[in-house]
Each structure stands twice: as structure tokens, then as C-alpha cells.
Amino acid sequence: MIRTALVIAAKDLRLLMRDKAAFFFTFVFPMVYGIMFGFMFSGGGGSVSVNVLAFDEDGTEASAAFIEALDAREQIRITRLEDPLQGPEMVRRGDASVFLLVPEGFGEALDAPIIGGSLRLGGSIDPTASMTLGLVQGLTAQTLFELLGERFAEPELARGMVQRSQETLATADTDPATKFLLGAVFSNIEQLINNAEADAQGDGGDTTTEDEDGGSPLANLFELDLQEVTVHGDRPANAFEITMPQAGAWALMGCLFGFATSLVQERSKGTMPRLLASPITPKAVLTGKATGCFVSAVLVQVFLLVVGWLFLDVRVPSILTAAMAVSAAAAGFVGIMMVLAALGRSEAGTEGMGRAVMLILALSGGAAVPMDFLNIEWLQKVSYISPFRWSILATEGALWRAYSPAEMLLPCGVLIAIGIVGFVIGAKLFEFQGAGDR
Amino acid sequence: MLKIDQVTKSFGEVQALRGLSMHVQKGELYGLLGPNGAGKSTTMALTVGLLEPDSGTVTVNGTGSPEDPAVRAHIGLAPQSLSLYDEMSATENMMFFGQIQGLERRPLKARVGELLERVGLESRASERIQGYSGGMKRRLNLAVALLHSPPLLLLDEPTAGVDPQSRNALFELIRELREGGHTIVYCTHYMEEAQRLCDRVAIIDEGAMLAEGTVDALIEEHGGHSMIQIERASGVEKIETAEPMAEMAKHALAPETLGLRLDRPDLEAVFLRLTGRSLRD
Numbered sequence: 234m235i236r237t238a239l240v241i242a243a244k245d246l247r248l249l250m251r252d253k254a255a256f257f258f259t260f261v262f263p264m265v266y267g268i269m270f271g272f273m274f275s276g277g278g279g280s281v282s283v284n285v286l287a288f289d290e291d292g293t294e295a296s297a298a299f300i301e302a303l304d305a306r307e308q309i310r311i312t313r314l315e316d317p318l319q320g321p322e323m324v325r326r327g328d329a330s331v332f333l334l335v336p337e338g339f340g341e342a343l344d345a346p347i348i349g350g351s352l353r354l355g356g357s358i359d360p361t362a363s364m365t366l367g368l369v370q371g372l373t374a375q376t377l378f379e380l381l382g383e384r385f386a387e388p389e390l391a392r393g394m395v396q397r398s399q400e401t402l403a404t405a406d407t408d409p410a411t412k413f414l415l416g417a418v419f420s421n422i423e424q425l426i427n428n429a430e431a432d433a434q435g436d437g438g439d440t441t442t443e444d445e446d447g448g449s450p451l452a453n454l455f456e457l458d459l460q461e462v463t464v465h466g467d468r469p470a471n472a473f474e475i476t477m478p479q480a481g482a483w484a485l486m487g488c489l490f491g492f493a494t495s496l497v498q499e500r501s502k503g504t505m506p507r508l509l510a511s512p513i514t515p516k517a518v519l520t521g522k523a524t525g526c527f528v529s530a531v532l533v534q535v536f537l538l539v540v541g542w543l544f545l546d547v548r549v550p551s552i553l554t555a556a557m558a559v560s561a562a563a564a565g566f567v568g569i570m571m572v573l574a575a576l577g578r579s580e581a582g583t584e585g586m587g588r589a590v591m592l593i594l595a596l597s598g599g600a601a602v603p604m605d606f607l608n609i610e611w612l613q614k615v616s617y618i619s620p621f622r623w624s625i626l627a628t629e630g631a632l633w634r635a636y637s638p639a640e641m642l643l644p645c646g647v648l649i650a651i652g653i654v655g656f657v658i659g660a661k662l663f664e665f666q667g668a669g670d671r
Numbered sequence: 672m673l674k675i676d677q678v679t680k681s682f683g684e685v686q687a688l689r690g691l692s693m694h695v696q697k698g699e700l701y702g703l704l705g706p707n708g709a710g711k712s713t714t715m716a717l718t719v720g721l722l723e724p725d726s727g728t729v730t731v732n733g734t735g736s737p738e739d740p741a742v743r744a745h746i747g748l749a750p751q752s753l754s755l756y757d758e759m760s761a762t763e764n765m766m767f768f769g770q771i772q773g774l775e776r777r778p779l780k781a782r783v784g785e786l787l788e789r790v791g792l793e794s795r796a797s798e799r800i801q802g803y804s805g806g807m808k809r810r811l812n813l814a815v816a817l818l819h820s821p822p823l824l825l826l827d828e829p830t831a832g833v834d835p836q837s838r839n840a841l842f843e844l845i846r847e848l849r850e851g852g853h854t855i856v857y858c859t860h861y862m863e864e865a866q867r868l869c870d871r872v873a874i875i876d877e878g879a880m881l882a883e884g885t886v887d888a889l890i891e892e893h894g895g896h897s898m899i900q901i902e903r904a905s906g907v908e909k910i911e912t913a914e915p916m917a918e919m920a921k922h923a924l925a926p927e928t929l930g931l932r933l934d935r936p937d938l939e940a941v942f943l944r945l946t947g948r949s950l951r952d
Contacts, residue, residue: 240770244756251758251799503752507815510719510748511771512740 234517241508241521246529249491259487259533267480267537271473271545283365284310286324286332286356288317293340295380300335302376309372321357321460330365330470331459332357333373343380344394352377358459359470370457395423469633473545475603477537478628482600482621484533485566486591489573490584492526496574497583519660522574523567530563534628550635557641558631562624565648568655569620575662598622623647672697672823672854673718678727680713680878687713688878690727695856697822700849702869703858704938706946710878711858712751715827718856719748732822744772747821749813751828751858757801761792761811764800765818772819779818786814791840806837813841817848824848824855830864842868862939872938874945881945886938893944894936902930 249255285303289296304311312329314320320332334355342352354373358366384391399419402412469475499505499518508518538555541547549555569591577583595601597612598621604613616622627644630636673695680688688710695701705711716722717729720737731737732745755764762783769779787793790810800808813829826845830838845868849855859865865872866886873883882889897915901908901922912918915933922928 237771240767244759244767247763248756248758502757503750503754504756506716506719506721506750507748507754507768508771509721510743510746511768512744512773513771514740 234514234520237513237517238521238524241518242525242528245492245495245522245525248495249525249529252491255487255491255494257487259484259491259529260536262487263480263484263533263537264540266483267473267476267541268545270479271471271476283308283331283368284312284329285369286314286320286329287311287335288314288320288332289335290317290337291335291339292337295340295343296335299339299343299376299380302380303333303373306372306376308368324357324359330359331369333369333459343377343384344397353456353458356459358461366459373457392423395419469629470548471546473541473547474629474633477541477545477547478625478632479600479603481534481537481562481628482595482598482624484537485530485562485624486595486600486621488526488530488533488563489566489570489591490587491529492522493570493574493577493583493587494580496522496570497577497580501579515663516660519571519663523571523656526567526570527563530566531559534559534562538628538632548632548635551631551638554631554636554638554641557638557645558624558627561627561645561648561652564652565620565624565655566652568652568659570655571659572655572662575659594619595621599625620648620651623651672699672732673701673856674728674730675714675717676728676730678714678717678724678729680717680722680725686878688717688724691875691878691880692727693873693880693883695823695854697854698849698852700845700855700857700868700870702865702872703856703875704860704862704865704872704942705875709876709946711875712827713878714875715748715825715856715858718825719743719746744819745822747816747819747824749816749824749826749829751831753808753812755800755808755811755815758799760797760799761787761803762796764811765815768815769818774819782818786817790814790844804834804837806833806840809833809837809841810844813844822852822854824853825858826855827858828860829857830859830861862937862942866938874942876946882941889941890936890938893941895940895944897936898934900932900934901928902932903927904929 249259287300287303289300300311300313303309314323314332317334320334323329324332336353336355339352339354358369384394399416402415402419405412407415499508505518509515538547538549538559542549573583573587577586597615598604598619599616600621604616604622604625623644626634627641627648630641630644634640673693675691675693677690677692678688679686679690691710691714693701703711703714713722717724718731718737720739720743723738729736731742734745735742737743737746756767759767765783765786766776766779769783770776774782784793784796787796790813792807792811792814795803795807800811803811809829809831813826816824816826829845830841833841842864845855845857857865857869869886871883871885872889874881874889882893884892896911896913899910899912899915899918899922901910904927910918915935919931919933923931
């Protein structure tokens with residue numbers, strides 16, 4: 234019987250590949266859905282906007298200006314916190330990838346660069362968000378230097394900064410050689426400011442000053458010290474981690490209809506009597522159909538996960554849980570396919586009835602709008618009867634939710650139960666109908 | 672080879688077969704005729720095990736009931752509806768159904784090539800059959816039924832909707848099969864086909880056997896007399912007679928006779944006489 238089932242499965246997979254509509258809805262549409270909506274949720278696929286948490290411990294005009302300047306950047310959205318302890322916790326929960334702490338003394342350091350201490354920022358980061366770290370580092374440094382640049386562009390402000398630095402230097406507990414060198418640097422900067430001012434007034438003068446090392450005296454001015462926090466696996470790292478499980482659910486629906494319709498076609502086109510007139514049992518025919526559906530459902534889900542993992546930064550932390558999710562979701566939808574195929578007496582009937590029911594289940598199960606966004610109590614309750622909810626949950630569990638195998642048992646168990654019940658009901662219906670065409 | 676004994680079968684209120692019995696001998700080409708709703712399809716379905724009789728028995732090749740998959744291996748079915756996958760080629764269709772019959776790939780491949788050549792499809796074997804003509808599909812439909820060399824062949828309307836060339840080719844093939852020792856049950860609406868091909872014919876209606884025998888015997892028993900048409904200037908006279916030659920000789924010499932025509936009874940006459948002339952839908 235296994236050989237026969239495999240022969241039927243291979244034939245059905247071949248037919249699926251040759252049926253342009255079925256192929257589209259099984260393989261192409263889910264991929265387009267996953268990628269398109271992933272880019273849409275990521276901000277249209279153009280500029281990336283990173284949510285950064287910020288707490289201003291310094292509370293000075295300079296620190297407030299810094300945070301405001303950072304927030305004004307297109308690539309960063311600042312969420313100001315009331316309590317610095319919220320930051321690491323929110324990063325841990327996955328609400329944001331980065332928390333910036335603007336420490337006390339920041340404004341003083343900005344007003345007295347070099348001597349006032351380095352511009353040091355603290356905070357926390359999700360260690361998996363390496364690209365985000367680079368982006369935040371770059372934009373933070375750029376913002377700081379722009380603020381400093383603005384101060385040097387205003388002679389009065391710049392002169393004040395130098396004077397405050399000179400005053401600080403005078404009372405600082407620093408060795409005499411360093412004091413002498415820094416004093417010379419500040420004198421030169423003051424001279425530079427005076428020349429620039431005179432130049433601006435048309436006096437000409439020497440405006441070029443070069444550091445003898447060829448390096449910038451501001452090179453070590455900025456330091457971003459972010460502590461890595463362990464993120465609980467309960468937040469997606471990017472939009473694709475939401476849309477690819479949804480794409481998987483749509484792919485399962487494509488498989489389901491492809492095979493349910495093919496089973497109905499076996500009857501309407503007369504191939505079913507020929508199959509049943511051969512020395513095989515009706516059970517073997519149904520097992521073959523179910524095997525074909527299962528294999529294609531697994532293939533398309535694996536395909537989506539591999540594409541997501543390779544190209545879209547979708548995390549697959551465990552092959553075991555991914556295999557559990559893929560197999561269970563495939564099994565569940567095979568069961569539904571069996572019932573649908575047994576109930577449908579024509580291709581049009583199966584398509585019409587099936588799509589009506591399955592679309593409602595898909596929409597209520599989070600295949601279009603993620604369940605976390607559907608904050609409607611009754612809809613959340615209804616979603617429990619949707620196989621889409623469980624298949625998406627199982628896939629998310631294998632991805633960003635990072636479920637343990639034990640945690641996977643609930644969604645996978647529900648899906649397998651749906652599969653078994655569906656297969657039994659479908660097989661009984663076929664038996665009752667006399668293998669579908671007696 | 673095929674023994675149907677006192678079989679009854681009902682679908683709800685409708686009694687499709689009422690104690691039907693027939694016995695098809697080995698190597699025989701047996702015609703099964705009947706108007707729409709006579710019970711032909713039900714008989715075919717019972718013979719391949721798609722249906723179970725309410726009472727009575729169906730035995731194939733002396734081995735048992737066709738409900739047993741092993742017994743069905745003795746049967747080749749060419750259904751009336753073209754039971755093929757349009758999106759697959761002729762070779763792919765045959766390889767699939769051959770594997771379903773339990774044949775191994777290597778000998779099956781050789782068998783597929785041989786049969787495709789036999790039905791004249793070898794040059795287009797790798798094309799998807801959705802581009803085939805009705806006749807080509809019919810020939811392939813028959814070839815699929817022959818894959819496992821079954822001793823009993825059930826051909827349900829094997830020439831429906833085909834051109835004269837394909838029909839002729841099918842007749843040739845069916846004759847060859849009979850000469851090769853196959854037992855064939857030939858279900859058709861075309862009386863001339865049954866008359867031309869079949870060794871024996873059964874006419875059934877309303878689920879019961881009306882008549883069974885060789886074509887000649889059936890004509891003799893149920894065909895009635897020959898009809899002579901005498902054409903004169905005053906009109907055409909029709910005379911039914913048991914002695915057509917003598918009657919024709921008598922009228923041939925009469926000066927007012929312009930022409931004569933003899934209509935001998937045929938299977939169609941037998942069929943209409945037994946099943947009536949009322950329309951069946």
C-alpha cells in the first residue's frame with residue numbers, strides 16, 4: 234500500500250506543478266505575500282526606522298538637545314522613558330532593540346569637550362540586532378558631532394566652551410606636562426576661533442590648523458557603551474518573522490485546495506473508477522492523496538523558511554521545533570483537505586464552499602492581520618477554532634517565539650488532532666459515499 | 672471467465688438490476704446492449720468491484736468476487752469517460768496506471784512502448800494528451816486497460832465520439848485481442864458494432880436479461896420477417912414475409928413493378944422489438 238500511495242503522491246505532485254493556478258496559490262502567492270507585507274511592515278522597503286528607548290539622566294539643555302536631534306533623524310524613533318530601569322527590561326521583552334542612557338555629566342562634557350570628559354552614553358541592546366547597533370552608533374556619533382560643530386560655528390559659544398575648558402584645566406588634578414599641552418591646544422583653538430571670526434569679517438588670516446599627528450583631537454571624544462541583554466524569544470526581530478509564518482498558512486491553504494480539487498476531479502473526470510477498479514484499495518488511494526498533500530505542504534513551508542532564513546533575517550533557532558511545526562501544520566491541513574474533498578461533489582462546489590469557510594478561518598486565525606494586532610476579545614476566542622491560528626503559532630514558536638519542544642506540543646498537538654480527525658471523517662465520508670463515486 | 676448469477680442491486684427506490692444472470696465464456700467477445708437506464712453501467716461497476724450486489728454473486732475467472740483486489744488484477748477496464756490525466760503525456764499516464772497495477776518499472780517501460788506502438792501513438796507519446804483528438808484519447812484509454820495483460824477486458828463504449836479511421840483501428844485491435852485469447856465484454860449503443868464484432872450478445876432492459884445469444888440466433892428468434900418494398904407507378908407497397916426470395920421472384924416478373932428492395936431483419940430490429948420504441952432519457 235505504501236508503494237501505491239507514493240506512486241499516487243508523485244503523480245499528484247507532478248500534476249500540481251503543471252497546474253498553473255494551483256502552483257501559483259501554493260508556491261508563488263505565499264512568497265509574494267510574505268515578502269510584500271514584510272517590506273510594508275518594515276516601512277515600505279525604503280528607509281528603516283529603529284525604535285530607540287532613551288532616558289535623560291543628565292537633564293540639561295545639552296542632553297535634551299541631543300535627544301531631540303536624534304529623534305529628528307528619519308532612521309530613528311525615540312521613545313522617552315520616565316524610569317531608566319524600564320530600558321533594559323523593554324529591550325529584554327523585545328519592545329525595542331536599543332536603550333540609550335544619557336548619563337549625568339553629559340551636558341558638561343558637551344560644553345567642555347576633551348577636558349570635560351568623553352561623551353559617554355550607556356544603555357542596553359538586543360545582541361541579535363547587530364545591524365541596528367551599527368546604525369545607532371553611526372547616527373549617535375553623527376548627531377553628537379553635529380551638535381559640537383554647531384557650537385564651534387558660533388564664536389561666542391565656542392569661546393565660552395574653550396574658556397570653561399581652560400578654567401576646568403586650571404583646577405584639574407592633572408600632571409604639569411598634560412596641563413601644558415592642553416593649555417597650548419586651547420590657546421590654539423581660541424586663536425582659531427578669533428581667526429575664523431576675523432575671516433568672516435573680511436580680515437583674512439590663517440584659518441588652517443592641522444593636528445601634527447594628522448588625527449582629529451575629537452577622535453576619542455565619543456563612546457557608546459551598550460550592555461547586551463538576553464532577549465526573551467517572544468518578539469519578532471523584523472516584520473518578516475511575522476509575515477513568513479502567515480505566508481506559510483496561505484501556502485497550506487493553496488495545497489489544501491490543490492489536492493481537494495484534484496480528488497474531486499478524480500471523480501468528475503472518471504479516473505477514480507479506473508483507480509478503484511485496479512488491484513488497490515480505496516484506502517490506498519486516499520493515503521496516496523494525503524501523502525501527496527502532506528509532502529507538498531512540507532516542501533512549500535520548508536521553502537518559505539529557507540528563503541526567510543537566507544534572505545530576510547528570519548531566525549530559525551531550532552531545526553527540531555521547525556520540523557515539528559512544519560510537519561504538524563502539514564498534517565492538520567491534510568485532514569481538512571480530506572473533509573473538503575469528501576464533501577465537495579464538483580470542483581466549483583469544493584472551491585466555492587472551501588474558500589468561503591477557509592477564508593473566514595484564515596482571517597480570524599491571523600493569516601492576514603497578526604493575532605497580536607487583533608485586540609478584539611470575541612475574535613481572539615473565535616480564532617481558537619481556526620487551524621490557521623495554530624499553524625501560525627506553531628511556526629512562530631519555531632521562529633521568534635523560540636518555543637521549547639515541550640512548548641511546541643500544544644499548537645502541534647492541536648494541528649495533529651485536526652489532521653487525524655479530518656482524515657478519519659474524510660475517509661468515512663468516502664466510504665459512506667462508496668469511495669466517492671459509487 | 673465472468674459469471675453473474677442472480678444479481679440484484681437497488682439505489683434507494685430504484686431497482687437497477689433484477690436478478691440478472693449472464694455467463695461469459697473464456698475467449699468470447701460478448702456484447703452487452705441496452706437502452707439508457709437498462710443497468711449496463713451497474714453491471715460493469717459490479718464486474719470491477721466498484722459496487723457490491725445486494726444479492727447474487729459475481730465471479731471472475733473462477734477466482735472469486737471482484738471486491739477482492741487480487742481478483743481485480745484479472746480485469747482491464749476501459750471506461751466510457753476518458754479516464755486519463757490531461758496534463759500528463761501518454762507515456763506518463765501509462766506508467767502511472769501500470770505502477771498502480773503493480774508492474775515493475777523496467778518491464779512496464781517496455782510494455783508501454785509496445786502498446787503505444789500498437790495503438791499508433793508512439794510518435795506523440797511524450798506530448799500532454801490535452802492536445803490529443805478524441806480518437807487518440809480513446810486508443811490510449813484502451814491501451815491503459817491492456818497494460819497488465821488482463822484475461823478479462825471490459826470495454827464501455829470504446830468508440831464513442833471517434834472518427835471512422837480511429838473506429839476502424841479500434842475494431843482491428845479488438846479483433847486481435849480476441850484472437851489473442853482475451854475475453855471481452857463490449858458495452859455499446861451502436862448495434863452495427865455489436866453485430867459486426869460480437870460472438871454473443873445480451874440485451875438487457877430494466878435490470879433484467881431480455882435475450883442472449885449469437886447475433887444470428889437473436890435475429891432469427893426476435894427479428895421478425897424480412898420486409899420487401901415493391902415500387903410501382905401507383906406507389907410503394909411493403910410486404911413482410913418469411914420467404915423473401917420467393918416473394919421477390921413473384922413480383923419481379925410483374926409488368927407494373929418498377930423496383931424491389933429487400934430489408935432483412937438486423938440486430939437493431941431485434942433491439943427495438945425487445946426494448947420498444949419509446950424514448951429513454
